Amino acid sequence: MRGSFDVNSCRLVAAALKAVSTAIPAFAVCEVMSRSFYALGKNSVPATAALSGIVSDFLLSYLFVSILKLGPSSAAAAMSCGLWVSALVMLCCAGSIKGFFKTRDALWTAKAAVSAVLSYAVMNLTVVLIGADAFTCGFWKNAGVCAAVFIPGAAVYAVSLIIIREPYSQAFLNSKSGRKKA
Incomplete structure (x- = not known):
């Protein structure tokens, strides 16, 4: 209907x-x-x-x-x-x-998983702190709530990947700064 x-x-x-x-x-x-x-x-x-x-x-x-x-x-x-x-x-x-996983790869994968869980926790905490019922707020307020939740979560995830020295994030940072990997 x-x-x-x-x-x-x-x-x-x-x-x-x-x-x-x-x-x-x-x-x-x-x-x-x-x-x-x-x-x-x-x-x-x-x-x-x-x-x-x-x-x-x-x-x-x-x-x-x-x-x-x-x-x-x-x-x-x-x-x-x-x-x-x-x-x-x-x-x-x-x-x-045998040989499918390397210990080094498994270790940084586990660290990246911890980063994802941390990001998820930050996003849920942000939703609780905002306390807005996004479903009744209208389009623009809902978009603002989504941005307010996503941006801190993405920032925590990105920073934690840099801190743990995850290989792909390090390669990205090196390519943006012009540094070559030693």
Whole structure:
């Protein structure tokens, strides 16, 4: 029905998007790792990981929506969990392949993950401090709230990557300053 998308509908969509957004890192892991496994000729690993994710998504969706009656946004949370299961299966399989991971790469990846968690915490804290209900504020105020949340989170993430000396951020800084890597 035209015009029936109200504030509660916006909140429901926002809750679903928030649940889905938690799986963005898992999706990235699945994308990169599946290509790596295909390149190595280990085609069964991505298929097994995908099947594991689908089964866990189905079971959790059934549990959340049908049994616990948590509402539609819980289906999005179940889908996120399914993606994380797929990513974990791929990471475990990759860990079992000799030479797939180097200790140095695993260390800076863990540090980058900590940076991402720190950025997420800063963005959530900013939302709490602002205290604005962005869904009823109008377009420009909503855009301002989004910027006020994103900018500190992005700054914390960028600075923390520089502090931990993450290789790609260091290469970017060196290229902008004209310095060559020694």
